[in-house]
Structures are given as structure tokens and as C-alpha cells.
Amino acid sequence: MGITPARGQYRKLAELLREAIERGDYPRGSALPSEERLSEQYSLSRPVVNRALAILRANGLVRVERGRGTFVNDIPRINRNAVERQKRIARETGRGAFDAELTQMGLTPRSEPFHVGPAPIPAPAAEILGVETDTEVFARRRHMFANDVPVQLASSYVPNDLAERADLTGDTGAGGLYSRLADIGHGPERFRERVTVRPANEDEVAFLRGELDQPVYEVIRTAFDGEGRPVEVNILIMPVHQWSLTYEWDAE
């Protein structure tokens, strides 16, 4: 390749591979050639190939499946702008930010509720709602897909008294859950998201079709009403390679 410094070499290779993926030489969902093959093909050392692949991983273009190799991601990385999402929800009469966001990227969103009704509340949500862990609380749990790729597991918990008054058991209609909470005077006025990253557990991995222990974002999202009461805790599990999270705010 004629570029001497190693830094230049792996960056250049990452760029060539990115172009090849975008041209469709390595189609979305397919396996990349092994490091050994790439090393021969581009006459570069294995460490250079390895660092180039690390850059592609960092940019969400490929993922490593342990023991199977490096695969081109089926869909590009989704950027979730939490604040903009809320503004859009407020403006629209539609069903939610996830749909708008994916549609904008040319992806097809799909949401599959797999549980609506009382469910034992996990510790972090219980703490926020001020109930004992594993108390039965009104829950809505959903699997979210982009072009049939599993991208998010969302588990929303609402205090039982509010869930009953807002009648959340059926279709929540225009504006979704937040509009129904607003109808009974407990609409969200402030949001907080706490982001951690941890290894996926067995249930999560089964849905995400990934590897056990792959890193996932755990976003604990709390909606507060005008009095500062938490009216919903939503726990979002997302594979880290598939998402970036953007937040914006004014100074002061």
C-alpha cells in the first residue's frame, strides 16, 4: 500500500474496507474475510488488520461474533437523540419516537409487546418508584426491531394507581402512554436517563441473537410529573454496537 507509518496503514485499510462495505463488496449481514485472508490480500501485518477492524467496530460497521468471525452489521448504527425524541412526541399525534427515528433513517420499525399487565418489578425500577423489589407493578414489555433486526428490549413500569386510573391495559391510542398519563393530570414534565453498560444476560442475549456477555446499554429512563413524582420507569436494553445516544441541554 506504500504508506510507511503503521498509524497510516491501519487507518487507510479501515477506510478501504468501509468503502468496500458501502459499495456492497461485503454485503450487510455477511462475514468479512478472516484476519489472515485480509492480511494476505492487502499485504499488511496481522496487527495492522486487527487495528483496522477495531476502527470499523468502533464505528458500528461490523461486529465480532466470538468463535465465528467478523460480520458486517445488518443495519447502520442508530443515533438516538433523547431530547429531540421528546419534542417530536409532543408535536406528533403518532405512536412514539422510536418509529419516527427509524423511519427517518430509512429503516422499518416494528414493536412487539410480549407482556402487558402486572409483573415483578426489578430492583432499579423499584427503588425509583418507592416499592419493594419484585412487587407486582403494571408493566409493558416490548421487543423492538429495525428491519427485523432486534435492537431494543423496553420494559416500562407504571405505579399501579396511575395505571388503573389511566386505563393502560389496552391500546393506549393517540400519543401513547404519556398522553394517557396527561389525561389524568400526571403527564411527564421532566425526564432523567441513567446510562450504564453491562454484559447482556441470558434472556437479553436470546432476544438480541448475540453472544452471552456482549456489552449492552442499560438506560434507566424516568418520567416525572409536575409535582416531581416518578410516573414511569422504562428500562431499555440496547446492544452497544447498534446505538449511539445523544443528549443536549442549555448552559446554566
Place this chain on the structure above:
Amino acid sequence: MGITPARGQYRKLAELLREAIERGDYPRGSALPSEERLSEQYSLSRPVVNRALAILRANGLVRVERGRGTFVNDIPRINRNAVERQKRIARETGRGAFDAELTQMGLTPRSEPFHVGPAPIPAPAAEILGVETDTEVFARRRHMFANDVPVQLASSYVPNDLAERADLTGDTGAGGLYSRLADIGHGPERFRERVTVRPANEDEVAFLRGELDQPVYEVIRTAFDGEGRPVEVNILIMPVHQWSLTYEWDAE
């Protein structure tokens, strides 16, 4: 342990280990017994022990060092509340949010600048500032420690014209960088943070004393002045086990 369902078993074990760590039976920084030893000690199967350790990892109490075992983290997980940080900076005359945050947790903050002056700007920051990648731009790069544990690598880039006018080459004095930018009429009025997670590269791993490919947050933080011009891009690299990130905002 007399608890039959596996779910109860691994949770209970996680709780016992957490208590043991907090009591000092397993001191901060030390290695935990192997899964095999723990399995014998508590008369539980290896998968139960494995899942209990996954809970402790998820909570930032322990970390796995590949090939070496499971270690008790030297310091507790730091929660970074981006919005509150900014409010505090605005109120205080001190040197920054990092110090205030750690002091509040009873940890000793330390910041070691290792580069102040022109440096080639990496791609994501270049794109935001509207310059070519690797252009020489005024940079301040710092290693940040909590109780001597490396916790953050911060690389701040400021457009050259602003850096010159604000005279950022020496000690930036009370209120730090943002106050000096405010002095010349370009104080930050809006912030954006974009969070991704990727494997650490060699330089980052050398500083963080971790394992190659350990997941790190890459937070790209942009400060905008009143006209919407980006006046600083700060790239923060943080080991995921060591931090949680909190954001808050009002609806609408």
C-alpha cells in the same frame, strides 16, 4: 443455602458477596476466589456462581481481567450527571466539575495534563469544528484519576482563532477554559454529548491499566456559543465499569 429456584440462588449469592466486599472480607483491589472455589465454598453450581458474578460486574463492584480472574474494583462506580455538572461549574469559581463530583463521593481527584498546544485533531472532532482531520488544532489532553485509579482520558480541542484570543496556553485560571472563552464573548451556552461504546485502543489501555478491547465510553462533548458555533470539542474516554452517565431535561 436452602433456596431452591436458581434465580433466587444467584441473586442471594450476589448479595452475600456484595456484603462481604463491603465488610472488607474481599478488600478493594484484591482478586476474588475463582469460580471453582466459590462454587465449593457456597455449595452452588458453577453457572449460579457465574451469574452472581455477572450481577456484581453489572453493578460495577468487580471487573474481569481476562486470563487473570475477577477483581474487586478499587473505587465505587462514579455517577456523572452532565447537566448538574454544568450548573455547578456556573456557580463555582473552582476548577471544574470532575473535582467537585469526586470530592462529594469522598474520592481524591487528580488531573494530569500531558499535552497543551497544537495537536492533530481526530476525525469526529474535526467534523464538528469544520476542519480537515489531522489539522493541527489547539488541544489540551489530560489524564484524570480518582484515588490514583485512572478513570478518564480527556482530549479537548478549541478552534485556533479562539484559543489564541482567549490565551489558553498557560493556566486558565478561575472558572477554567469556559470562563476564558466567555471573556472573549464565546462562552458556552449549549452543550451536546454523543455517547458510544467501543473497545479501548492500545494507548487508552496503557493509561487505564486495563485489557485491550475492554469496552470504554467515548463521549463526544461539544460546547456551542450563543450563535451556535462549536467552541470546544472534548473527547472523553472512560472505562464502562467505572462510570454511569446521567442526563436530565424538561419535557417540550
